Amino acid sequence: MKCILRMLCLLVIILPASRQISGAQTQHVITGTVVNSSNSQGLPGVSVSVKGAATGAVTNSSGEFRVTTTRSLPLTLIFSYVGFSSQEVTVTDAGQAVNVQLVSTEILGQEVVVSASRVAESILQSPVSIEKLDTRAIKSTPAPTFYDAMANMKGVEMSTQSLTFKSVNTRGFNSNGNTRMLQLIDGMDNQAPGLNFSVGNIVGITELDMDNVEILPGAASALYGPNALNGIVLLNSKSPFQYEGLSANIKTGLLNESGRSSATTGYYDVSVRYAKAFNNKFAFKVNLGYIKADDWQAYDKRDQSLLNGRNLKTGDRSNPGYNGVNIYGDETNVNMYGSLRPVATTPGPGNALGNGIAQFAAQAGLPAATIFSAFMPDSANTFVSRTGYDERDLADYDTKNLKANVALHYRIQGNLEAIAQGSYGTGTTVYTGADRYSIKNFRMGQYKLELRSDNFYVRLYTTQERSGDSYAVGTLGSGINEAWKPSTTWFQQYFGTYAGAAFPAFVTAFQQARAGGQSPQQAFGTASAAIKGNAAGYHDAARKAADQGRLLPGTPEFDAAANKVKDKPIPGDLATGIGAKFMDKTNLYQAEFMYNFKNQIDFMELMVGGNYRVYALNSEKTIFALDDNGKEFRINEYGGYVQVGKKLLEDNLKLSAALRYDKNENFEGQFSPRVSAVYTFLKTQNLRASYQTGFRIPHTQDQYIDLLTPQARLLGGLPFLRERYGLDKSPVFTLESVQAGAPKQYTFREFKPEKIIAFELGYKGLIAGKLLIDAYVYSNTFKNFNGSQVLVKPLASGGREIYSIPVNYEKDLKSWGWALGLDYSLPANFVAGGNVSFNKLRDEDELGSFQAMYNTPRYRYNIYVGNRNIANSNFGFNVTWRWQEAFIWSSSFVGPAVRVSNQGEIPAYGTLDAQVSKLFPKPRITVKIGGANITQNTYVQSWGNPTVGMQLYAAIGYNL
Structure with a gap:
C-alpha cells in the first residue's frame, strides 16, 4: 500500500504540472481519415506522427485519426503503415480535415518502434537491435500462432516444453522458462513470481487482440530494470479506440508425431474479440481464447545415469543403475557394493550371508572381504536404481488453455487516458526445469490501473500466481515407488536376492574347479570369473x-497411489509419503512511472522513470524457507532511471545515454548505464553503436528455496540458508570431485546478482526502396554468472547429504556473435528474405565442472518467400524454412555428469512451414490453411523436452 500511495502522490505532482505547461502553449487538434487507394476502405492501425516530434496517433477501425499537438503551424504529418508507401502532408489549418490515400506496396523498413528508447522512432534509426512482428506479419505467418512466429526472427530461438509452453531466448544461455529474458504484456511482467518461469502466452494476449511484438536482443536493464539481461519481449495489445467491432477466429487441425501414444490427434483453437468506443471518450474490449489438444510427448529412454561405466550410447535398461531421460522414479540409486560389504564381512546372529562367507573363507583360507569381492562386481559397477515409469504414464498431456481479458479505457482530456485492465489465464501444460512439471489447472491473473498521456504514464499492477493441481512428474514417479514399497525394503530385497544367488553359485563353481584338479588359487579365479x-x-x-507386485500404469492401484502423491504437498517425506503437488500462491505487486519532458524541453530529450516492486512469497510453507516467526518472506525492490538524447549534425546524428539504479533488499544496489549513437546518411542508411549493461537479480527460488527432493535438497543462495544447514561450518565437497574419487572441498563466495557488459555495432539500411539490410556484431562479458553447484556433506554416521545451491562463477564469462538479415521486395508484391545468426561462448573449455548452460547453437538461419496479395486477388501465401545446428545442452535436469562428459547433444534440425490464405472483402472473412514442420522432420529443442512433429491447421476468421 505504501508504494501505491507514493505513486498517487506523484500523480498529484505530475498532472497539474503537465496541465499547466499544456495550458501555456496553444494546442491544435488535427483530424482526418486514411483509406486504401485501391478500394477506398478505411485503414486501421496507420501510424500518424508529427514530423520532428514524438506526438502522434493511430487510425481507428474506420481509418479515422485525431492528433493533438502543441507544435505551431504549419507542420508536417507523416502517415506510415507496413505494406503501404509512406506519405507526408503539410497542415496549415488545424480546422480542415486531412484525408489521405495510401498506396499498397511492399516497401520495407517503415515500422515504428517504441521499446528501444521508450519513444516512438523509425525502426531504421533504432539505437539498438530490435525485431518487430506487426499485425500484418502475424496474419501472414505460416506458424500456428504469433508466439511460434517469433522463432523466425533474426537471432531468436525457442525452447519447446509443450505445445503451449515455449521459452524465448536471444544471444546464448538458453534455458527452459528463461529468467534472463524479460517478457512484458501491456507493460506487465508475466513471469510466474513463485515458480519463476515466464509462462509464454498461457496468460496473455489472444492473437485477435495482438497489435505487435517487439523483441530487444541483448541487455536492456538501463530502461527496463532487473532481469532484462539477455533481452526483452514486449507484447502489446490493440486499443479499443483504434480497433473496434467484433472479430472471431476458429482454427482446427491435427498434430502428428509417430512416437506419441496416438500418433495423430486433433487441435482446436477458438478466439473472440469485441471492442466498442463511445464518442471517442470511453471504450472497452473483451477477449476470450481457448486452445485444446493432446500435447507433444517426451519419451527419450536413453540412459543418462552414466553409472556402471555406461554412457548415453551404451546405456540402456540392462544397466542396473539405469536412469532414463524421460523415465521417472529411477533417479533413486544405491551402490550395492558399499551397502552389502559391511553385511558380508561381519558375521553375526541372523546374518546368513555374513555367516556363510565367514565359514567359506575359513575353509578356503582367505579373508572374508576377498571372498565378497570375488563374486561381487567392484564398487564402480554396482550402482542399482529403482525401476521407473515412463513420462506418458505420469504427466497430464491433455493440454488446454483459457485466456480472458477485459479492459476499460477513458479519455479524460486530450491525450490523457485512464485504463483499467484485467487478464486471466488457466490451463494445463508441461514445463521442464530441474524436473518435468505437469502444470495442471494452473491459474494466473494480471490486473492493472494505468494513467497515461503522450508524455507520461503511471502504472499499478499485480501478477498473481496460483499453481492449482500442478505437480513434479519426477517426484511423482519416486512417490509412487515409495508408496508401493519403501526404497529401504526394495534395495534390501534386491541385494539379498543377488547375493543369495551369486554367493552359492560361487561356492559351487569353486568346489567344481577344485574337484577338477585346480589349485585353490586357480579355482578361486575360475569361480570369480564365472560369477x-x-x-x-x-x-x-x-x-x-x-519388483514383484509392482504397481502398473492403468490399474486402479496405480491410479490410487498416483493420486495420493499428486494431492500431497511437495516435498512430503518417506515416513508419511512423498508429495509432488505445488502449493504456490505467490503475488507480485508493482508501481511504476515514466515522464518525458518533451513538452517542456525542445533542445534535447529528457525522460525519467522508476518503479517499486514487492514479491509476497506464499507456497503454504512447502517450497520457500521460513523466517524466525515461521512465515514466508517478502522481497522489496525499487529502481529509477534517467535518459537523455540529442540530435546533431542537422539531425543526422542522434546521441543518447541512460542510467538506471536498482536495489533489492538482499543485495547491493546496481547501476546500469547505456550509451548509444545512430548516424543517418543518404536518408535511409544508418550506422549504430552502443554500450549497454544489464543485470539479473536472482529470482525468488534462487534466493529462498528450501525444498527436499528425492535427489537433493534445493537451497537458495542467501547466506542464512547455508548457516541453517551447517554448510558454513562442516566441510562440503563438490559432487564431481566425489564421483571422481578425489573429494575437493568447496569454499563459498558471496552470492551476487549477475551483470553483463555489452558492446554492439550495427547497420540498418534500405537500398533503392527494395533491399532492407540489418546486420550487427556484439560482444558480451558476464560477471558473477549464476549457475548451480551440487555439494556433498558427509555425515558422522557415514552417510551423506546432497545439496544443490545457486552460486556465482568466479571468473568472467565472455561470448560474442553476429547476425545478418536481408529482406527484398520483388515485383508484384512478392517478398523474399532470410537471416542468419552466430553465437559463441569464449573459452568454454576452461569452465571445468561449472555449468554455464550456454545451450545455444552457433549457427541458425531462416529463409522465407511470400506475397500477401497475389495480383490483387486477395490470395496470399508464405513459406519459411528454419534450420539450426547441433549443440550441447546442460541443465539441472541433465545433471552435472552429462555436461562434463559432453554428451547432452541436441541434434541439428530443419523445419518447413507454409500457409495459403484467401480474403473475402465484403463479408470480411479470411480463410487460411497451413502447417508447421510439414516435412515431418521431428526434433527436440532442449534436453528432456518433447519430440515435436508436424502441425497442420485450417482457420476461418471474421474481421481480422
Whole structure:
C-alpha cells in the first residue's frame, strides 16, 4: 500500500504540472481519415506522427485519426503503415480535415518502434537491435500462432516444453522458462513470481487482440530494470479506440508425431474479440481464447545415469543403475557394493550371508572381504536404481488453455487516458526445469490501473500466481515407488536376492574347479570369473524379485497411489509419503512511472522513470524457507532511471545515454548505464553503436528455496540458508570431485546478482526502396554468472547429504556473435528474405565442472518467400524454412555428469512451414490453411523436452 500511495502522490505532482505547461502553449487538434487507394476502405492501425516530434496517433477501425499537438503551424504529418508507401502532408489549418490515400506496396523498413528508447522512432534509426512482428506479419505467418512466429526472427530461438509452453531466448544461455529474458504484456511482467518461469502466452494476449511484438536482443536493464539481461519481449495489445467491432477466429487441425501414444490427434483453437468506443471518450474490449489438444510427448529412454561405466550410447535398461531421460522414479540409486560389504564381512546372529562367507573363507583360507569381492562386481559397477515409469504414464498431456481479458479505457482530456485492465489465464501444460512439471489447472491473473498521456504514464499492477493441481512428474514417479514399497525394503530385497544367488553359485563353481584338479588359487579365479560373467543374470533376477507386485500404469492401484502423491504437498517425506503437488500462491505487486519532458524541453530529450516492486512469497510453507516467526518472506525492490538524447549534425546524428539504479533488499544496489549513437546518411542508411549493461537479480527460488527432493535438497543462495544447514561450518565437497574419487572441498563466495557488459555495432539500411539490410556484431562479458553447484556433506554416521545451491562463477564469462538479415521486395508484391545468426561462448573449455548452460547453437538461419496479395486477388501465401545446428545442452535436469562428459547433444534440425490464405472483402472473412514442420522432420529443442512433429491447421476468421 505504501508504494501505491507514493505513486498517487506523484500523480498529484505530475498532472497539474503537465496541465499547466499544456495550458501555456496553444494546442491544435488535427483530424482526418486514411483509406486504401485501391478500394477506398478505411485503414486501421496507420501510424500518424508529427514530423520532428514524438506526438502522434493511430487510425481507428474506420481509418479515422485525431492528433493533438502543441507544435505551431504549419507542420508536417507523416502517415506510415507496413505494406503501404509512406506519405507526408503539410497542415496549415488545424480546422480542415486531412484525408489521405495510401498506396499498397511492399516497401520495407517503415515500422515504428517504441521499446528501444521508450519513444516512438523509425525502426531504421533504432539505437539498438530490435525485431518487430506487426499485425500484418502475424496474419501472414505460416506458424500456428504469433508466439511460434517469433522463432523466425533474426537471432531468436525457442525452447519447446509443450505445445503451449515455449521459452524465448536471444544471444546464448538458453534455458527452459528463461529468467534472463524479460517478457512484458501491456507493460506487465508475466513471469510466474513463485515458480519463476515466464509462462509464454498461457496468460496473455489472444492473437485477435495482438497489435505487435517487439523483441530487444541483448541487455536492456538501463530502461527496463532487473532481469532484462539477455533481452526483452514486449507484447502489446490493440486499443479499443483504434480497433473496434467484433472479430472471431476458429482454427482446427491435427498434430502428428509417430512416437506419441496416438500418433495423430486433433487441435482446436477458438478466439473472440469485441471492442466498442463511445464518442471517442470511453471504450472497452473483451477477449476470450481457448486452445485444446493432446500435447507433444517426451519419451527419450536413453540412459543418462552414466553409472556402471555406461554412457548415453551404451546405456540402456540392462544397466542396473539405469536412469532414463524421460523415465521417472529411477533417479533413486544405491551402490550395492558399499551397502552389502559391511553385511558380508561381519558375521553375526541372523546374518546368513555374513555367516556363510565367514565359514567359506575359513575353509578356503582367505579373508572374508576377498571372498565378497570375488563374486561381487567392484564398487564402480554396482550402482542399482529403482525401476521407473515412463513420462506418458505420469504427466497430464491433455493440454488446454483459457485466456480472458477485459479492459476499460477513458479519455479524460486530450491525450490523457485512464485504463483499467484485467487478464486471466488457466490451463494445463508441461514445463521442464530441474524436473518435468505437469502444470495442471494452473491459474494466473494480471490486473492493472494505468494513467497515461503522450508524455507520461503511471502504472499499478499485480501478477498473481496460483499453481492449482500442478505437480513434479519426477517426484511423482519416486512417490509412487515409495508408496508401493519403501526404497529401504526394495534395495534390501534386491541385494539379498543377488547375493543369495551369486554367493552359492560361487561356492559351487569353486568346489567344481577344485574337484577338477585346480589349485585353490586357480579355482578361486575360475569361480570369480564365472560369477562376474553372469552378473547380468543375477541383476535381472534381483530386479524381478524386488519388483514383484509392482504397481502398473492403468490399474486402479496405480491410479490410487498416483493420486495420493499428486494431492500431497511437495516435498512430503518417506515416513508419511512423498508429495509432488505445488502449493504456490505467490503475488507480485508493482508501481511504476515514466515522464518525458518533451513538452517542456525542445533542445534535447529528457525522460525519467522508476518503479517499486514487492514479491509476497506464499507456497503454504512447502517450497520457500521460513523466517524466525515461521512465515514466508517478502522481497522489496525499487529502481529509477534517467535518459537523455540529442540530435546533431542537422539531425543526422542522434546521441543518447541512460542510467538506471536498482536495489533489492538482499543485495547491493546496481547501476546500469547505456550509451548509444545512430548516424543517418543518404536518408535511409544508418550506422549504430552502443554500450549497454544489464543485470539479473536472482529470482525468488534462487534466493529462498528450501525444498527436499528425492535427489537433493534445493537451497537458495542467501547466506542464512547455508548457516541453517551447517554448510558454513562442516566441510562440503563438490559432487564431481566425489564421483571422481578425489573429494575437493568447496569454499563459498558471496552470492551476487549477475551483470553483463555489452558492446554492439550495427547497420540498418534500405537500398533503392527494395533491399532492407540489418546486420550487427556484439560482444558480451558476464560477471558473477549464476549457475548451480551440487555439494556433498558427509555425515558422522557415514552417510551423506546432497545439496544443490545457486552460486556465482568466479571468473568472467565472455561470448560474442553476429547476425545478418536481408529482406527484398520483388515485383508484384512478392517478398523474399532470410537471416542468419552466430553465437559463441569464449573459452568454454576452461569452465571445468561449472555449468554455464550456454545451450545455444552457433549457427541458425531462416529463409522465407511470400506475397500477401497475389495480383490483387486477395490470395496470399508464405513459406519459411528454419534450420539450426547441433549443440550441447546442460541443465539441472541433465545433471552435472552429462555436461562434463559432453554428451547432452541436441541434434541439428530443419523445419518447413507454409500457409495459403484467401480474403473475402465484403463479408470480411479470411480463410487460411497451413502447417508447421510439414516435412515431418521431428526434433527436440532442449534436453528432456518433447519430440515435436508436424502441425497442420485450417482457420476461418471474421474481421481480422
